[in-house]
Amino acid sequence: xxxxxxxxxxxxxxxxxxxLARAVTVSSAWAVGLGAVxxxxxxxxxxxxxxxxxxxxxxxLVTFFWFAFLGIFLQKHNSDPFYLxxxxxxxxxxxxxxxxxxxxxxxxxxxxxxxxxxLEASFLLSTSxxxxxxxxxxxxxxxxxFPGLSSxxxxxxxxxVLRAMSIGLTLGGLTQSMRNLIGIERGHxxxxx
Amino acid sequence: MxxxxxxxxxxxxSWLQTDTSNNLGLTTFVFFVIFAITLAVMIKKARSxxxxxxxxxxxxxxxxxxxxxxxxxxxxxxxxxIGMGGFTAPTFASLAVxxxxxxxxxxxDTRMVTVMRYAVVLPVAEEVIKQAYIGVGKxxxxxxxxxxxxxxxxxxxxxxxxxxxxxxxxxxxxxIGNYLAESLIFxxxxxxxxxxxxxxxxxNVQTPFFIAACDYTLLAEELYVASAYLSQDRVKTATLLAQxxxxxGLVVIIxxxxxxxxxxxKLINDLLTLY
Numbered sequence: 161x162x163x164x165x166x167x168x169x170x171x172x173x174x175x176x177x178x179x180l181a182r183a184v185t186v187s188s189a190w191a192v193g194l195g196a197v198x199x200x201x202x203x204x205x206x207x208x209x210x211x212x213x214x215x216x217x218x219x220x221l222v223t224f225f226w227f228a229f230l231g232i233f234l235q236k237h238n239s240d241p242f243y244l245x246x247x248x249x250x251x252x253x254x255x256x257x258x259x260x261x262x263x264x265x266x267x268x269x270x271x272x273x274x275x276x277x278x279l280e281a282s283f284l285l286s287t288s289x290x291x292x293x294x295x296x297x298x299x300x301x302x303x304x305x306f307p308g309l310s311s312x313x314x315x316x317x318x319x320x321v322l323r324a325m326s327i328g329l330t331l332g333g334l335t336q337s338m339r340n341l342i343g344i345e346r347g348h349x350x351x352x353x
Numbered sequence: 354m355x356x357x358x359x360x361x362x363x364x365x366x367s368w369l370q371t372d373t374s375n376n377l378g379l380t381t382f383v384f385f386v387i388f389a390i391t392l393a394v395m396i397k398k399a400r401s402x403x404x405x406x407x408x409x410x411x412x413x414x415x416x417x418x419x420x421x422x423x424x425x426x427x428x429x430x431x432x433x434x435i436g437m438g439g440f441t442a443p444t445f446a447s448l449a450v451x452x453x454x455x456x457x458x459x460x461x462d463t464r465m466v467t468v469m470r471y472a473v474v475l476p477v478a479e480e481v482i483k484q485a486y487i488g489v490g491k492x493x494x495x496x497x498x499x500x501x502x503x504x505x506x507x508x509x510x511x512x513x514x515x516x517x518x519x520x521x522x523x524x525x526x527x528x529i530g531n532y533l534a535e536s537l538i539f540x541x542x543x544x545x546x547x548x549x550x551x552x553x554x555x556x557n558v559q560t561p562f563f564i565a566a567c568d569y570t571l572l573a574e575e576l577y578v579a580s581a582y583l584s585q586d587r588v589k590t591a592t593l594l595a596q597x598x599x600x601x602g603l604v605v606i607i608x609x610x611x612x613x614x615x616x617x618x619k620l621i622n623d624l625l626t627l628y
Contacts (some may be wrong), residue, residue, distance in 0.1 A: 344592065345445065
Protein backbone atom coordinates (compact mmCIF):
# COMPACT_ATOMS: atom_id res chain seq x y z
CA UNK A 161 0.00 0.00 0.00
CA UNK A 162 2.93 2.31 0.72
CA UNK A 163 4.50 1.50 -2.65
CA UNK A 164 1.22 2.15 -4.43
CA UNK A 165 1.32 5.71 -3.16
CA UNK A 166 4.68 6.35 -4.81
CA UNK A 167 4.97 4.03 -7.78
CA UNK A 168 2.78 4.14 -10.85
CA UNK A 169 1.82 0.56 -11.55
CA UNK A 170 -1.47 -0.92 -12.72
CA UNK A 171 -0.65 -4.22 -11.03
CA UNK A 172 -0.07 -2.54 -7.64
CA UNK A 173 -3.20 -0.42 -8.02
CA UNK A 174 -5.37 -3.44 -8.85
CA UNK A 175 -3.80 -5.51 -6.07
CA UNK A 176 -4.38 -2.83 -3.42
CA UNK A 177 -7.82 -1.73 -4.53
CA UNK A 178 -9.40 -5.05 -5.41
CA UNK A 179 -7.64 -7.45 -3.06
CA LEU A 180 -6.31 -5.65 0.04
CA ALA A 181 -9.20 -3.19 0.27
CA ARG A 182 -11.72 -6.05 0.01
CA ALA A 183 -9.83 -8.07 2.60
CA VAL A 184 -10.06 -5.13 5.01
CA THR A 185 -13.82 -4.81 4.34
CA VAL A 186 -14.43 -8.53 4.89
CA SER A 187 -12.38 -8.71 8.10
CA SER A 188 -14.13 -5.58 9.44
CA ALA A 189 -17.52 -7.19 8.74
CA TRP A 190 -16.50 -10.30 10.69
CA ALA A 191 -15.28 -8.08 13.51
CA VAL A 192 -18.70 -6.41 13.73
CA GLY A 193 -20.10 -9.92 14.23
CA LEU A 194 -17.65 -10.47 17.09
CA GLY A 195 -18.73 -7.14 18.58
CA ALA A 196 -22.38 -8.20 18.38
CA VAL A 197 -21.58 -11.48 20.13
CA UNK A 198 -19.74 -9.52 22.85
CA UNK A 199 -22.76 -7.25 23.44
CA UNK A 200 -25.24 -10.16 23.50
CA UNK A 201 -23.03 -12.22 25.83
CA UNK A 202 -22.38 -9.44 28.37
CA UNK A 203 -25.92 -8.12 28.53
CA UNK A 204 -27.49 -11.58 28.27
CA UNK A 205 -25.56 -12.66 31.37
CA UNK A 206 -26.53 -9.47 33.16
CA UNK A 207 -30.23 -10.13 32.50
CA UNK A 208 -29.92 -13.82 33.40
CA UNK A 209 -28.25 -13.01 36.72
CA UNK A 210 -30.74 -10.17 37.40
CA UNK A 211 -27.84 -7.86 38.16
CA UNK A 212 -28.39 -4.26 39.24
CA UNK A 213 -30.07 -2.13 36.54
CA UNK A 214 -30.53 -5.15 34.26
CA UNK A 215 -33.59 -3.43 32.82
CA UNK A 216 -31.29 -1.24 30.71
CA UNK A 217 -29.68 -4.36 29.28
CA UNK A 218 -33.14 -5.55 28.19
CA UNK A 219 -33.75 -2.19 26.49
CA UNK A 220 -30.36 -2.41 24.79
CA LEU A 221 -30.86 -5.95 23.48
CA VAL A 222 -34.42 -5.29 22.29
CA THR A 223 -33.25 -2.16 20.43
CA PHE A 224 -30.23 -4.03 19.08
CA PHE A 225 -32.30 -6.87 17.62
CA TRP A 226 -35.00 -4.50 16.38
CA PHE A 227 -32.51 -2.44 14.34
CA ALA A 228 -30.78 -5.59 13.09
CA PHE A 229 -34.16 -7.02 12.02
CA LEU A 230 -35.13 -3.82 10.19
CA GLY A 231 -31.74 -3.50 8.52
CA ILE A 232 -31.74 -7.10 7.30
CA PHE A 233 -35.36 -7.78 6.35
CA LEU A 234 -36.72 -4.47 5.07
CA GLN A 235 -36.78 -4.15 1.32
CA LYS A 236 -34.39 -1.20 1.18
CA HIS A 237 -32.45 -2.25 4.26
CA ASN A 238 -30.96 0.76 6.08
CA SER A 239 -32.32 3.24 3.54
CA ASP A 240 -35.90 2.04 3.95
CA PRO A 241 -38.26 4.80 5.21
CA PHE A 242 -39.41 2.57 8.10
CA TYR A 243 -35.79 2.04 9.21
CA LEU A 244 -35.01 5.74 8.75
CA UNK A 245 -38.05 6.66 10.85
CA UNK A 246 -36.50 4.95 13.88
CA UNK A 247 -32.98 6.06 13.01
CA UNK A 248 -33.84 9.73 12.55
CA UNK A 249 -36.31 9.99 15.41
CA UNK A 250 -34.48 8.01 18.08
CA UNK A 251 -30.80 7.48 17.41
CA UNK A 252 -29.97 10.86 15.90
CA UNK A 253 -31.80 12.70 18.69
CA UNK A 254 -30.05 10.70 21.37
CA UNK A 255 -26.68 11.41 19.73
CA UNK A 256 -27.48 15.12 19.46
CA UNK A 257 -28.47 15.19 23.14
CA UNK A 258 -25.17 13.63 24.16
CA UNK A 259 -23.28 16.06 21.94
CA UNK A 260 -25.05 19.04 23.48
CA UNK A 261 -24.09 17.86 26.97
CA UNK A 262 -20.56 18.84 25.90
CA UNK A 263 -21.44 22.52 26.36
CA UNK A 264 -21.94 21.96 30.11
CA UNK A 265 -18.82 19.82 30.34
CA UNK A 266 -16.78 22.57 28.63
CA UNK A 267 -18.10 25.09 31.16
CA UNK A 268 -17.23 22.93 34.18
CA UNK A 269 -13.78 22.01 32.79
CA UNK A 270 -13.07 25.68 32.02
CA UNK A 271 -14.12 26.70 35.54
CA UNK A 272 -11.60 24.31 37.09
CA UNK A 273 -8.82 25.23 34.64
CA UNK A 274 -9.26 28.96 35.06
CA UNK A 275 -8.88 28.98 38.82
CA UNK A 276 -5.62 30.85 39.46
CA UNK A 277 -3.58 28.31 41.41
CA UNK A 278 -0.21 28.74 39.73
CA LEU A 279 1.72 31.02 37.38
CA GLU A 280 0.79 28.80 34.41
CA ALA A 281 -2.90 28.91 35.37
CA SER A 282 -2.80 32.71 35.57
CA PHE A 283 -1.27 32.87 32.07
CA LEU A 284 -4.03 30.53 30.87
CA LEU A 285 -6.71 32.65 32.49
CA SER A 286 -5.45 35.98 31.17
CA THR A 287 -4.93 34.61 27.63
CA SER A 288 -8.36 33.01 27.56
CA UNK A 289 -10.03 36.21 28.81
CA UNK A 290 -8.39 38.14 25.95
CA UNK A 291 -9.38 35.50 23.37
CA UNK A 292 -12.96 35.36 24.67
CA UNK A 293 -13.30 39.15 24.71
CA UNK A 294 -11.97 39.21 21.16
CA UNK A 295 -14.71 36.85 20.05
CA UNK A 296 -17.74 38.64 21.52
CA UNK A 297 -19.20 42.11 20.68
CA UNK A 298 -18.83 43.37 24.26
CA UNK A 299 -15.05 42.93 23.98
CA UNK A 300 -14.88 45.23 20.99
CA UNK A 301 -17.15 47.71 22.81
CA UNK A 302 -14.75 47.77 25.78
CA UNK A 303 -11.61 48.14 23.67
CA UNK A 304 -11.38 47.99 19.87
CA UNK A 305 -8.01 46.23 20.08
CA PHE A 306 -9.38 42.98 21.57
CA PRO A 307 -10.28 41.26 18.25
CA GLY A 308 -6.84 42.06 16.80
CA LEU A 309 -5.03 40.89 19.93
CA SER A 310 -7.13 37.73 20.04
CA SER A 311 -6.34 37.02 16.41
CA UNK A 312 -2.61 37.69 17.03
CA UNK A 313 -2.58 35.15 19.88
CA UNK A 314 -4.25 32.57 17.63
CA UNK A 315 -1.89 33.11 14.71
CA UNK A 316 1.42 33.73 16.46
CA UNK A 317 1.20 31.63 19.64
CA UNK A 318 -1.44 28.95 19.19
CA UNK A 319 -0.73 27.96 15.59
CA UNK A 320 3.07 27.47 15.97
CA VAL A 321 2.52 25.35 19.09
CA LEU A 322 -0.08 23.20 17.33
CA ARG A 323 2.23 22.82 14.32
CA ALA A 324 5.12 21.75 16.55
CA MET A 325 2.84 19.18 18.17
CA SER A 326 1.69 18.01 14.75
CA ILE A 327 5.28 17.44 13.60
CA GLY A 328 5.99 15.44 16.76
CA LEU A 329 2.80 13.42 16.38
CA THR A 330 3.46 12.66 12.72
CA LEU A 331 6.98 11.46 13.45
CA GLY A 332 5.74 9.51 16.46
CA GLY A 333 3.00 7.87 14.40
CA LEU A 334 5.50 6.98 11.69
CA THR A 335 7.87 5.48 14.27
CA GLN A 336 5.05 3.49 15.86
CA SER A 337 4.00 2.17 12.44
CA MET A 338 7.58 1.21 11.57
CA ARG A 339 7.93 -0.61 14.91
CA ASN A 340 4.79 -2.58 14.06
CA LEU A 341 5.87 -3.30 10.49
CA ILE A 342 9.32 -4.60 11.36
CA GLY A 343 8.08 -6.58 14.35
CA ILE A 344 9.69 -4.62 17.19
CA GLU A 345 6.28 -3.83 18.65
CA ARG A 346 4.57 -7.11 19.42
CA GLY A 347 2.41 -6.13 22.38
CA HIS A 348 -0.78 -6.32 20.30
CA UNK A 349 0.06 -9.82 19.05
CA UNK A 350 0.71 -11.71 22.24
CA UNK A 351 0.54 -9.30 25.13
CA UNK A 352 4.32 -9.38 25.45
CA UNK A 353 6.62 -6.36 25.36
CA MET B 354 15.34 23.95 -10.30
CA UNK B 355 13.48 23.27 -13.55
CA UNK B 356 16.54 21.40 -14.82
CA UNK B 357 16.57 19.19 -11.73
CA UNK B 358 12.85 18.54 -12.12
CA UNK B 359 13.37 17.59 -15.76
CA UNK B 360 16.24 15.25 -14.86
CA UNK B 361 14.09 13.47 -12.23
CA UNK B 362 11.27 13.18 -14.77
CA UNK B 363 13.65 11.70 -17.36
CA UNK B 364 15.10 9.12 -14.95
CA UNK B 365 12.05 8.11 -12.90
CA UNK B 366 9.25 9.46 -15.09
CA SER B 367 7.67 6.11 -15.91
CA TRP B 368 7.73 4.98 -12.27
CA LEU B 369 6.78 8.06 -10.30
CA GLN B 370 3.14 8.18 -9.28
CA THR B 371 1.42 10.90 -11.29
CA ASP B 372 -2.11 10.28 -10.02
CA THR B 373 -2.56 13.35 -7.86
CA SER B 374 -5.25 11.70 -5.72
CA ASN B 375 -2.72 9.12 -4.49
CA ASN B 376 0.56 10.98 -4.90
CA LEU B 377 2.34 11.52 -1.60
CA GLY B 378 5.16 13.33 -3.37
CA LEU B 379 8.85 12.73 -3.88
CA THR B 380 9.68 14.78 -0.77
CA THR B 381 7.80 12.40 1.51
CA PHE B 382 9.38 9.42 -0.25
CA VAL B 383 12.90 10.81 0.30
CA PHE B 384 11.99 11.58 3.91
CA PHE B 385 10.64 8.04 4.33
CA VAL B 386 13.86 6.50 2.94
CA ILE B 387 16.10 8.68 5.16
CA PHE B 388 13.96 7.78 8.17
CA ALA B 389 14.16 4.05 7.37
CA ILE B 390 17.96 4.24 7.05
CA THR B 391 18.29 6.20 10.33
CA LEU B 392 16.04 3.66 12.02
CA ALA B 393 18.12 0.74 10.75
CA VAL B 394 21.35 2.39 11.95
CA MET B 395 19.91 3.10 15.41
CA ILE B 396 18.50 -0.43 15.79
CA LYS B 397 21.90 -1.88 14.84
CA LYS B 398 23.52 0.39 17.43
CA ALA B 399 21.06 -0.80 20.10
CA ARG B 400 21.65 -4.46 19.26
CA SER B 401 25.45 -4.06 19.39
CA UNK B 402 25.16 -3.15 23.10
CA UNK B 403 26.44 0.39 22.56
CA UNK B 404 25.30 2.82 25.26
CA UNK B 405 21.84 4.25 24.66
CA UNK B 406 20.60 7.58 26.04
CA UNK B 407 18.20 7.53 28.96
CA UNK B 408 14.62 8.52 28.29
CA UNK B 409 13.46 11.63 30.13
CA UNK B 410 10.74 11.16 32.67
CA UNK B 411 7.17 11.28 31.38
CA UNK B 412 4.87 12.16 34.28
CA UNK B 413 1.78 10.67 32.66
CA UNK B 414 3.40 7.28 32.20
CA UNK B 415 4.99 7.29 35.66
CA UNK B 416 1.50 7.87 37.03
CA UNK B 417 0.16 4.57 35.61
CA UNK B 418 1.32 2.64 38.68
CA UNK B 419 -0.05 5.37 40.97
CA UNK B 420 -3.46 5.13 39.30
CA UNK B 421 -3.56 1.34 39.49
CA UNK B 422 -2.34 1.43 43.10
CA UNK B 423 -5.07 3.90 44.02
CA UNK B 424 -7.75 1.72 42.43
CA UNK B 425 -6.38 -1.31 44.28
CA UNK B 426 -6.46 0.49 47.63
CA UNK B 427 -9.99 1.75 47.04
CA UNK B 428 -11.25 -1.61 45.79
CA UNK B 429 -12.73 0.04 42.71
CA UNK B 430 -12.08 -0.74 39.05
CA UNK B 431 -9.80 0.97 36.54
CA UNK B 432 -11.35 1.94 33.24
CA UNK B 433 -9.15 1.64 30.15
CA UNK B 434 -10.42 3.42 27.06
CA ILE B 435 -8.71 2.34 23.82
CA GLY B 436 -10.39 5.08 21.83
CA MET B 437 -12.16 5.74 18.59
CA GLY B 438 -9.61 4.38 16.16
CA GLY B 439 -9.45 1.19 14.16
CA PHE B 440 -6.01 -0.29 13.60
CA THR B 441 -4.12 2.97 13.39
CA ALA B 442 -0.89 4.12 15.05
CA PRO B 443 -2.58 5.62 18.16
CA THR B 444 -4.57 2.42 18.70
CA PHE B 445 -1.39 0.35 18.53
CA ALA B 446 0.25 2.76 20.98
CA SER B 447 -2.75 2.37 23.26
CA LEU B 448 -2.66 -1.42 23.01
CA ALA B 449 1.00 -1.34 24.07
CA VAL B 450 0.09 0.64 27.19
CA UNK B 451 -2.87 -1.69 27.74
CA UNK B 452 -0.48 -4.65 27.89
CA UNK B 453 1.51 -2.95 30.65
CA UNK B 454 -1.55 -1.83 32.61
CA UNK B 455 -3.21 -5.24 32.30
CA UNK B 456 -0.10 -6.92 33.70
CA UNK B 457 -0.11 -4.63 36.73
CA UNK B 458 -3.87 -5.11 37.15
CA UNK B 459 -3.39 -8.86 37.11
CA UNK B 460 -0.55 -8.67 39.64
CA UNK B 461 -2.58 -6.55 42.05
CA ASP B 462 -5.85 -8.49 41.56
CA THR B 463 -7.63 -5.27 40.65
CA ARG B 464 -10.52 -5.09 38.22
CA MET B 465 -10.21 -3.31 34.88
CA VAL B 466 -13.01 -2.50 32.45
CA THR B 467 -11.72 -2.04 28.91
CA VAL B 468 -13.80 -0.34 26.23
CA MET B 469 -13.32 0.45 22.57
CA ARG B 470 -15.37 1.91 19.74
CA TYR B 471 -14.46 -0.45 16.92
CA ALA B 472 -15.26 -4.12 17.10
CA VAL B 473 -12.18 -4.94 15.04
CA VAL B 474 -10.03 -3.97 18.04
CA LEU B 475 -12.01 -6.19 20.45
CA PRO B 476 -10.33 -9.59 19.80
CA VAL B 477 -6.88 -8.00 19.96
CA ALA B 478 -7.64 -6.21 23.23
CA GLU B 479 -9.07 -9.43 24.68
CA GLU B 480 -5.93 -11.30 23.71
CA VAL B 481 -3.58 -8.64 25.13
CA ILE B 482 -5.37 -8.71 28.48
CA LYS B 483 -5.69 -12.50 28.56
CA GLN B 484 -1.96 -12.88 27.85
CA ALA B 485 -1.16 -10.42 30.64
CA TYR B 486 -3.10 -12.58 33.11
CA ILE B 487 -1.41 -15.73 31.82
CA GLY B 488 1.96 -13.94 32.05
CA VAL B 489 1.61 -13.37 35.79
CA GLY B 490 0.26 -16.88 36.37
CA LYS B 491 -3.38 -15.94 37.03
CA UNK B 492 -5.31 -17.03 33.93
CA UNK B 493 -8.44 -17.78 35.98
CA UNK B 494 -8.66 -14.17 37.19
CA UNK B 495 -9.29 -12.93 33.63
CA UNK B 496 -12.90 -11.70 33.26
CA UNK B 497 -14.00 -11.71 29.60
CA UNK B 498 -17.07 -9.59 30.44
CA UNK B 499 -14.81 -6.70 31.43
CA UNK B 500 -13.62 -6.21 27.85
CA UNK B 501 -16.53 -4.50 26.18
CA UNK B 502 -17.34 -3.37 22.69
CA UNK B 503 -19.96 -0.66 23.16
CA UNK B 504 -21.03 0.86 19.85
CA UNK B 505 -19.57 2.08 16.59
CA UNK B 506 -21.83 5.14 16.87
CA UNK B 507 -19.67 7.99 18.21
CA UNK B 508 -22.07 9.25 20.86
CA UNK B 509 -23.54 5.83 21.53
CA UNK B 510 -20.02 4.82 22.50
CA UNK B 511 -19.58 7.98 24.62
CA UNK B 512 -22.87 7.33 26.41
CA UNK B 513 -21.86 3.74 27.12
CA UNK B 514 -18.55 4.88 28.61
CA UNK B 515 -20.23 7.48 30.84
CA UNK B 516 -22.69 4.81 31.98
CA UNK B 517 -19.88 2.46 32.99
CA UNK B 518 -17.97 5.27 34.75
CA UNK B 519 -21.05 6.19 36.78
CA UNK B 520 -22.24 2.65 37.56
CA UNK B 521 -18.84 1.25 38.48
CA UNK B 522 -17.65 4.44 40.26
CA UNK B 523 -14.20 3.85 38.81
CA UNK B 524 -11.09 4.91 40.72
CA UNK B 525 -8.84 5.46 37.68
CA UNK B 526 -9.62 6.45 34.12
CA UNK B 527 -6.98 5.79 31.47
CA UNK B 528 -7.95 7.38 28.15
CA ILE B 529 -5.33 6.69 25.50
CA GLY B 530 -5.88 6.58 21.74
CA ASN B 531 -7.60 8.53 19.02
CA TYR B 532 -10.47 10.76 20.23
CA LEU B 533 -12.86 13.22 18.72
CA ALA B 534 -15.49 15.48 20.29
CA GLU B 535 -16.33 12.93 22.98
CA SER B 536 -12.94 13.29 24.70
CA LEU B 537 -14.24 15.81 27.21
CA ILE B 538 -17.32 13.68 27.92
CA PHE B 539 -15.05 10.85 29.11
CA UNK B 540 -12.76 13.16 31.05
CA UNK B 541 -15.52 15.09 32.80
CA UNK B 542 -17.45 11.94 33.65
CA UNK B 543 -14.26 10.63 35.27
CA UNK B 544 -13.80 13.88 37.19
CA UNK B 545 -17.37 13.66 38.51
CA UNK B 546 -16.67 10.30 40.15
CA UNK B 547 -13.31 11.51 41.50
CA UNK B 548 -11.16 9.19 39.38
CA UNK B 549 -7.47 9.81 38.81
CA UNK B 550 -7.20 10.40 35.09
CA UNK B 551 -4.41 9.85 32.58
CA UNK B 552 -5.06 10.76 28.97
CA UNK B 553 -3.23 10.94 25.68
CA UNK B 554 -4.36 11.45 22.13
CA UNK B 555 -3.00 12.07 18.66
CA UNK B 556 -5.73 14.63 18.04
CA ASN B 557 -4.28 18.09 18.76
CA VAL B 558 -7.72 19.66 18.95
CA GLN B 559 -8.74 17.39 21.84
CA THR B 560 -5.49 17.71 23.83
CA PRO B 561 -6.53 20.99 25.56
CA PHE B 562 -9.69 19.30 26.86
CA PHE B 563 -7.62 16.52 28.39
CA ILE B 564 -5.20 19.05 29.89
CA ALA B 565 -8.13 20.91 31.44
CA ALA B 566 -9.93 17.87 32.84
CA CYS B 567 -7.31 15.19 33.54
CA ASP B 568 -4.61 14.81 36.17
CA TYR B 569 -1.97 13.75 33.65
CA THR B 570 -1.87 14.26 29.90
CA LEU B 571 0.54 12.72 27.42
CA LEU B 572 1.50 15.60 25.14
CA ALA B 573 1.89 15.04 21.41
CA GLU B 574 4.39 12.24 20.66
CA GLU B 575 4.57 11.15 24.31
CA LEU B 576 1.66 8.93 23.28
CA TYR B 577 3.97 6.94 21.02
CA VAL B 578 6.83 6.89 23.53
CA ALA B 579 4.75 4.90 26.00
CA SER B 580 5.67 1.47 24.68
CA ALA B 581 9.45 2.09 24.81
CA TYR B 582 9.23 3.97 28.11
CA LEU B 583 7.23 1.35 29.97
CA SER B 584 9.20 -1.62 28.68
CA GLN B 585 12.65 0.12 28.81
CA ASP B 586 13.49 -1.97 25.75
CA ARG B 587 16.77 -0.92 24.05
CA VAL B 588 15.58 -1.49 20.49
CA LYS B 589 12.37 0.45 21.05
CA THR B 590 14.43 3.25 22.59
CA ALA B 591 16.58 3.20 19.44
CA THR B 592 13.49 3.92 17.33
CA LEU B 593 12.82 6.97 19.48
CA LEU B 594 16.39 8.09 18.90
CA ALA B 595 15.85 7.86 15.12
CA GLN B 596 12.63 9.84 15.56
CA UNK B 597 14.47 12.57 17.47
CA UNK B 598 17.23 12.79 14.82
CA UNK B 599 14.55 13.23 12.15
CA UNK B 600 12.93 15.92 14.26
CA UNK B 601 16.25 17.75 14.59
CA GLY B 602 16.65 17.50 10.80
CA LEU B 603 13.21 19.02 10.31
CA VAL B 604 14.03 21.87 12.69
CA VAL B 605 17.17 22.61 10.64
CA ILE B 606 15.08 22.61 7.42
CA ILE B 607 12.55 24.97 9.02
CA UNK B 608 15.30 27.37 10.16
CA UNK B 609 16.94 27.24 6.71
CA UNK B 610 13.54 27.79 5.08
CA UNK B 611 12.92 30.86 7.25
CA UNK B 612 16.39 32.28 6.53
CA UNK B 613 16.23 31.63 2.77
CA UNK B 614 12.75 33.10 2.48
CA UNK B 615 13.75 36.12 4.57
CA UNK B 616 16.59 36.82 2.17
CA UNK B 617 14.39 36.39 -0.89
CA UNK B 618 15.37 32.87 -2.01
CA LYS B 619 12.80 30.15 -2.64
CA LEU B 620 15.37 27.34 -2.82
CA ILE B 621 14.14 25.35 0.21
CA ASN B 622 10.50 25.82 -0.75
CA ASP B 623 11.19 24.70 -4.33
CA LEU B 624 13.16 21.66 -3.16
CA LEU B 625 10.37 20.56 -0.82
CA THR B 626 7.72 20.92 -3.52
CA LEU B 627 9.87 19.63 -6.38
CA TYR B 628 7.76 16.62 -7.31
